[in-house]
Amino acid sequence: MHYEEERLVEKAILGDSYAFEQLMEKHESKMYAVALRMCANREDAQDCLQDAMIRIYKALPSFKGQSSFSTWAYRITMNTCLDDLRRKKVRQAASLDAMLDLGWTPSDENDTPERHQDNAEMRRAISKAIQTLPEEMRSAVVLRDIQGFSYDEIAVILSTNVGTVKSRISRGREKLREILSRQPELFGRRNV
Amino acid sequence: MENEMKRSDECERFYNMINAYLDGELTEEEIAQAEAHLKACDSCREEVRLAKSMLEAMNGLDDDIQVPLKAQAAWRKAIRKEAASKKTKRWIRAVSSVAAAFIVLVASTVVLRETNALPGRTITGGLDTYAAVYDGSYSSGADIRIPPADNAAAIPMTIAYSEALFAKSMRQMPDEIIMETDGDIPIDQPAVLVDDAAYQESAENSASTVLIRSAKRICETTMFQEEIENLSELVVEYDGYITEEAIDYANVQKSAYFRISVPDDLLDDFMKALENIGTTVSVNRLTEDMSQYYYDAEARLISKRQIADRLNALISEADGEELSALSVQLEDCYNEIDEMERLLKTGSEIRYAQVEMTLMETGVKPVPTPEPSLSERSSSGFKQSMNAIGDFFEDMVVSMAIIAPVAIAAFVLAIIIGCIVVAVKKKNQKHSDNASGKEEI
Numbered sequence: 067m068h069y070e071e072e073r074l075v076e077k078a079i080l081g082d083s084y085a086f087e088q089l090m091e092k093h094e095s096k097m098y099a100v101a102l103r104m105c106a107n108r109e110d111a112q113d114c115l116q117d118a119m120i121r122i123y124k125a126l127p128s129f130k131g132q133s134s135f136s137t138w139a140y141r142i143t144m145n146t147c148l149d150d151l152r153r154k155k156v157r158q159a160a161s162l163d164a165m166l167d168l169g170w171t172p173s174d175e176n177d178t179p180e181r182h183q184d185n186a187e188m189r190r191a192i193s194k195a196i197q198t199l200p201e202e203m204r205s206a207v208v209l210r211d212i213q214g215f216s217y218d219e220i221a222v223i224l225s226t227n228v229g230t231v232k233s234r235i236s237r238g239r240e241k242l243r244e245i246l247s248r249q250p251e252l253f254g255r256r257n258v
Numbered sequence: 259m260e261n262e263m264k265r266s267d268e269c270e271r272f273y274n275m276i277n278a279y280l281d282g283e284l285t286e287e288e289i290a291q292a293e294a295h296l297k298a299c300d301s302c303r304e305e306v307r308l309a310k311s312m313l314e315a316m317n318g319l320d321d322d323i324q325v326p327l328k329a330q331a332a333w334r335k336a337i338r339k340e341a342a343s344k345k346t347k348r349w350i351r352a353v354s355s356v357a358a359a360f361i362v363l364v365a366s367t368v369v370l371r372e373t374n375a376l377p378g379r380t381i382t383g384g385l386d387t388y389a390a391v392y393d394g395s396y397s398s399g400a401d402i403r404i405p406p407a408d409n410a411a412a413i414p415m416t417i418a419y420s421e422a423l424f425a426k427s428m429r430q431m432p433d434e435i436i437m438e439t440d441g442d443i444p445i446d447q448p449a450v451l452v453d454d455a456a457y458q459e460s461a462e463n464s465a466s467t468v469l470i471r472s473a474k475r476i477c478e479t480t481m482f483q484e485e486i487e488n489l490s491e492l493v494v495e496y497d498g499y500i501t502e503e504a505i506d507y508a509n510v511q512k513s514a515y516f517r518i519s520v521p522d523d524l525l526d527d528f529m530k531a532l533e534n535i536g537t538t539v540s541v542n543r544l545t546e547d548m549s550q551y552y553y554d555a556e557a558r559l560i561s562k563r564q565i566a567d568r569l570n571a572l573i574s575e576a577d578g579e580e581l582s583a584l585s586v587q588l589e590d591c592y593n594e595i596d597e598m599e600r601l602l603k604t605g606s607e608i609r610y611a612q613v614e615m616t617l618m619e620t621g622v623k624p625v626p627t628p629e630p631s632l633s634e635r636s637s638s639g640f641k642q643s644m645n646a647i648g649d650f651f652e653d654m655v656v657s658m659a660i661i662a663p664v665a666i667a668a669f670v671l672a673i674i675i676g677c678i679v680v681a682v683k684k685k686n687q688k689h690s691d692n693a694s695g696k697e698e699i
Contacts, residue, residue, distance in 0.1 A: 081348070083341035087334055094330065099320035112329040119333040120340055188315045211316040236277045243308055 071135055079126050086123055093136060094119075096213060097143045103196065103208045104147035106154065111147075118146040133222045140215075141223045144205060151201060195245040203238035210235050268295050272302050280309055367650065367657040376656050471525055472612040473543045477536035480621040482512050485535050489516065489615065492535070496520050496528045498610075501593055512619040519597070522609040529613070536617055559598045566591045 077085035090097075097118060101111040122142050129138055196204060196212075205224060209215045210231075217235075221228045272295045278284050279292050296303045370376050479485045486505070493500055498520030505514040520528045529541070569588040576584050597610070630638070 081341050081345050083334075083338045086337055086341075094325050094333075095323055096320075098325040098329070099323040102323065103320070108326075112326065112332065115325065115329060116333040116336050120336055123337055123340055185315070188311075189319055192312065192315050192319065207316075211313055212319045214317065232277070239277060239280075239309065239312075242312060243305065246312055247308060 075126060075129065075135065078123065083123075086126075089135075090119060090122070090139070093139055097140065100140065100143055100208060100213065101147050103212070104144070104201065104205060105150060110150060110154075114143070114147045114150050117150070118143040121146060134219075137215075137219050137222050140209075141225065144209075144223050145225075148201065148205070191246060191249055192242070195242050198245065199238055199241060203234050203241065206231055206234035207238035207242070211239070269299055269302055272296075272299070273305070276302075276305065276309065279306070280313060363654055363658060363661070366661055367654045370657050370660065371653055375660070376653055469545055469547060470609060470611060471522060471543065471545045472614070473525065473529055473541065474614045474616075475529070475532055475541045476539040476616040476618070477532075478539055478618050478620040479536035480619070482514070482617065482619040485617060486514055488535055489532075489617070492528070492531055493518055493520070496524050496531070498524075498528065498613075501597075502590070514617045516613075516615040516617075518613040518615060519610040520613060522611045525611040525613070532613075532615065537620075539618075555598050555602055559595060559602065562591055562595050562598065566595065 071089065074085045074089040078089060094115070098111060098115050101114040101118070102108070105111040105114055118139075122139050125142065129135070132138075133141075196207065199207060206220060209220045209223060210217070215223065217228050217231050220231045220235075224231065272279075272292060275284060275288065275292065279289070284292060296306060490500070498518050500516055500518050502517035503515070506512060529543075566588060569584055569591060573581060573584050573588065
C-alpha cells in the first residue's frame with residue numbers, strides 16, 4: 067500500500083472522517099461509474115455509493131492489506147450493488163437513461179464532429195447492450211473492458227477465481243458482439 | 259464439403275481463443291496460427307474487427323463520469339455522522355467500562371467492610387466488639403473501636419461473651435458433648451442438653467408441678483458502693499446467695515447487676531427488705547412453671563459435671579484471657595452443680611427464687627458541654643464526612659488489592675477464551691470461504 071494511502075487509512079481507522087474523505091476522493095468516480103453500470107437507476111447508484119462508503123469506513127479496521135486498497139474498496143462497492151440488486155429483485159437493470167440524464171458525453175475532443183457523433187452513438191449502443199447482460203457477466207465485462215482491471219483484480223473484486231472471471235468475460239463479450247452485430251451501420255459489420 | 263468442414267473446425271478453434279487473442283495472452287506460435295487463420299477466413303476476420311472496435315469503444319467509456327455534487331455531499335455527510343457516532347460509542351463504552359469497574363469496586367468494598375474481611379479495619383459490631391470492650395484485652399487481630407457505652411447492653415454482653423468463649427472452647431472439644439447455645443441464653447434455661455438416657459429417666463420420675471417465683475428490680479442510688487455492701491449483707495441474712503455479679507465502674511454512671519437466689523418462702527420478705535436499697539425504678543415479679551427444670555436436674559447435673567471436667571481440661575491448656583474466662587465459666591458451672599445437688603438432695607424442701615437486681619448510680623451530673631456553634635457543627639460534620647470518605651477510599655484500595663488476584667485471573671481467562679473464540683471464528687470463516695469461494699468483507 068502506498069505510504070500516503072496507508073497513513074490515511076490509519077487516520078480513518080482512528081475516526082478521522084476527513085482522512086477517509088481524502089482517501090476515497092480518487093476512487094469515488096470509478097465507484098459511482100461501476101454502481102451506475104450495475105444499478106437500475108441513478109438514485110440507486112447514488113444510494114449504493116453512499117452505502118458502500120459507509121461499509122468501507124466501518125470495515126476499515128478489518129482491512130489487513132491482503133489486496134490493494136482500491137481492489138478491496140471496489141469489492142465492497144460491487145457487493146453493495148449486488149446486494150441492492152438482489153434486495154430489489156431487479157435482475158435486468160437499465161441505467162442507461164440515468165447515465166444520459168446525467169448529461170454524460172464522450173470525452174474524445176480530438177475526434178471530428180462526425181466521428182464524435184458516430185462514437186457517441188456507438189457508445190450508447192454499447193451501453194444499452196451492456197445493460198442487457200446478466201449481472202454476473204455485466205460486472206465482469208464492466209470491470210475488465212470499461213474500468214480496465216486485470217483478471218486477478220476482478221477475481222478479488224468479484225470474490226471468485228480467475229477461470230470463472232475469464233469465462234464470464236468471454237461469454238459477455240460474445241453476447242455483446244452478437245447484439246452489436248445487428249447494428250452494422252455503427253460497427254461496419256458486413257456479414258456474420 | 260470436406261473443405262467446409264475443415265474450415266468450420268478451424269473457425270471453432272479460433273473462436274475459442276478469440277478473447278485470449280484480443281487480450282494478447284497467446285504464445286507466439288498461437289498468434290502465428292491465429293493470424294494464418296484470419297488471413298484465410300473472412301468471417302473470423304470480421305468477428306475480430308467487430309470485437310476490436312467494440313473493446314476500443316468500451317475502453318474508458320466511463321472515464322468522464324462524475325459523481326453528482328449532491329451525492330458527493332451525501333456520502334461525506336453520512337461518513338461524518340458515522341464517525342461522530344463511532345466516537346460517541348467509543349466514549350460511552352469507555353465511560354461505562356470505568357463506571358462498571360467502579361461499581362464493582364465500591365460494591366466489593368461495601369461487602370468486604372460489612373463482612374469485616376478488610377485487614378486492619380474497624381469492626382463495627384458483633385460479639386467480639388463487646389468482648390473487647392468489656393473484657394478489656396481481647397483482640398481478634400482487628401483494631402477495635404469502642405462503641406458508646408451503654409449500660410443496658412453492657413451486662414448481658416459480658417455474659418454473652420463468656421458464654422460465647424465457652425461455646426468456642428467447647429467447639430474445639432471432641433464431639434461427645436453437644437452444645438446448643440446462641441450466646442445469649444439465660445442461665446435458668448439450660449444451654450446444655452445432653453445424655454438422652456438420663457434425661458428420659460428424670461422425666462419419667464416427674465410427678466408434680468413445681469412453681470418457682472422470680473423477681474426483677476431496678477433501682478437508683480447515690481451511694482453506689484455502700485448499697486452494694488448492704489445488698490451482700492442482706493442476701494446472707496436471708497440465706498440466699500449471689501449466683502452472678504457484674505459491676506461496671508468504667509462509665510461516669512456506675513452500674514451493677516446481681517443475680518440472687520433466695521429461699522422461695524423468704525422471697526416476699528427479701529423483696530421488702532430490698533426496698534431499703536436505693537430508689538426503686540421498676541419491679542417485676544414472675545411465677546414460672548419450672549417442673550421441667552427440676553425433672554431435668556439430674557440429667558443436667560451429669561452433663562454439668564462432664565462440662566466441668568472438660569473445662570478443667572481446657573483450663574490446663576489455656577492461658578491469658580481465655581484462662582480467666584474459662585475460670586469464671588468453671589466457677590459458674592460449679593455453682594450450678596452445687597445448686598442442682600442441693601436441689602436434688604433437698605427435693606422440694608427448699609426451693610430458691612431468682613432475683614435479678616440492677617443498681618444504677620445517680621446524682622452524677624454529666625459535665626455540661628457548651629453547645630457547638632453552627633460553624634463548628636458544620637466543620638465537624640464536614641470533617642466526619644471527609645473522614646468517612648477517606649476511610650472508604652482507603653478501604654477501596656485495600657479491596658482492590660484483595661480483588662486484584664481474582665481480577666487478574668479473570669482477565670487472563672477472558673483473554674484465553676477470547677483467543678479461542680477468535681481462532682474458532684477464523685477457522686470457520688476459512689472453511690466457509692473455501693466452501694463458497696467467497697470472502698467476507
